[in-house]
Amino acid sequence: QVTLRESGPALVKPTQTLTLTCTFSGFSLSTSGMCVSWVRQPPGKALEWLALIDWDDDKYYSTSLKTRLTISKDTSKNQVVLTMTNMDPVDTATYYCARTKWELPELLFDYWGQGTLVTVSS
Amino acid sequence: EIVMTQSPATLSVSPGERATLSCRASQSVSSNLAWYQQKPGQAPRLLIYGASTRATGIPARFSGSGSGTEFTLTISSLQSEDFAVYYCQQYNNWPPEYTFGPGTKVDIK
Numbered sequence: 621q622v623t624l625r626e627s628g629p630a631l632v633k634p635t636q637t638l639t640l641t642c643t644f645s646g647f648s649l650s651t652s653g654m655c656v657s658w659v660r661q662p663p664g665k666a667l668e669w670l671a672l673i674d675w676d677d678d679k680y681y682s683t684s685l686k687t688r689l690t691i692s693k694d695t696s697k698n699q700v701v702l703t704m705t706n707m708d709p710v711d712t713a714t715y716y717c718a719r720t721k722w723e724l725p726e727l728l729f730d731y732w733g734q735g736t737l738v739t740v741s742s
Numbered sequence: 743e744i745v746m747t748q749s750p751a752t753l754s755v756s757p758g759e760r761a762t763l764s765c766r767a768s769q770s771v772s773s774n775l776a777w778y779q780q781k782p783g784q785a786p787r788l789l790i791y792g793a794s795t796r797a798t799g800i801p802a803r804f805s806g807s808g809s810g811t812e813f814t815l816t817i818s819s820l821q822s823e824d825f826a827v828y829y830c831q832q833y834n835n836w837p838p839e840y841t842f843g844p845g846t847k848v849d850i851k
């Protein structure tokens with residue numbers, strides 16, 4: 621059974637750095653083809669893909685946010701961490717982590733966490 | 743960046759009727775297109791990948807078609823649990839830039 625759970629602060633101040641942790645079970649991030657992505661959704665708005673880390677520790681970022689994002693993994697703990705620097709009120713959103721699996725040529729975002737709402741406010 | 747657009751923004755449908763949702767990419771994404779369903783307060787749920795392959799456990803009333811820049815999600819007979827927002831997503835880029843569309847809300851007529 622695959623599960624993912626996001627954790628982190630519910631409230632951050634402008635200019636602070638956000639650190640979110642995705643703790644997962646039911647798969648291994650050391651298995652070929654396995655990845656974890658982060659996706660966010662501002663209240664009432666659409667989904668936005670942020671970053672992906674794969675089984676080989678390759679990391680990919682949204683072009684518009686790449687200077688602010690860092691994704692990393694701890695395979696032994698089954699965790700993926702996303703940091704976002706210089707937070708702004710426009711970054712207020714629900715942040716999701718999702719298992720992302722290559723079944724070439726397809727890429728499946730097939731399991732998602734419940735999401736964690738992060739509000740940026742002073 | 744590949745921009746995804748969806749139409750209509752809102753689709754009002756009666757239970758039992760057919761719903762047809764459209765998604766367009768600003769450039770070809772081949773068949774690297776997925777559809778998701780999202781209900782209020784819930785995470786997205788993968789419905790379709792590869793433009794037309796249903797994900798595990800997805801009912802047959804959901805079908806996807808298209809390739810290149812034009813895609814369609816069809817729900818053959820709306821059930822009460824199908825009223826939700828539907829997003830398309832392309833995953834054609836390399837390096838990755840997996841853009842989503844703005845969504846189509848399917849509500850009760």
